[in-house]
Amino acid sequence: MAAGSALSIQASTFYDYPIRQAIRAFKHDEDMSKLPLMLHAIRQLPRPRGCHHDNAVIVAMPTTPQRLVKRGFDPVSILAAQLSKHWQIPLWQGVRRIDHTVSQQGLTRAERLSNLNNAFVLTETPPVKRLLLFDDVATTGASLQALGRALYKPATNTASASSLPTNRYHLSAYALAHGSQQ
Structure with a gap:
């Protein structure tokens, strides 16, 4: 992603009642009874044109090891797995989230943007050029923008980094x- 460029985000719904309460209960209380509502919303996302299992992958918003331990599960990965099944496009997990970031919830837009500077690192070369970024909630889009920027940096292992002469990908965000509507 070039500096100064924006990543448009396609969402299935606004972060308002009842989806806001369902997402919060699922993420913070591991309330699996909210999953059917979220799966219904995910199925409203239109399949990206020209994308299929051979030329695209879904990149779920990575979480930190600390948050994974605290929650005991990764809610975004669960939702992304369902999206993968719905679209018949595989998940790819070649990006890692750096542990120095804090939760974006409750931060201002400026704080969200600075919190995510260098928040992600590419750990392997993507297997395809079409990368479909996915997050559960995109309030300002800062997390998805930061994830997109990480995909334009060389991988941390030298073998992968040397195989990326142009490092150009087609990114879409979901x-x-x-x-919110308000």
């Missing part, structure tokens, strides 16, 4: 819910 979220279960986006911002």
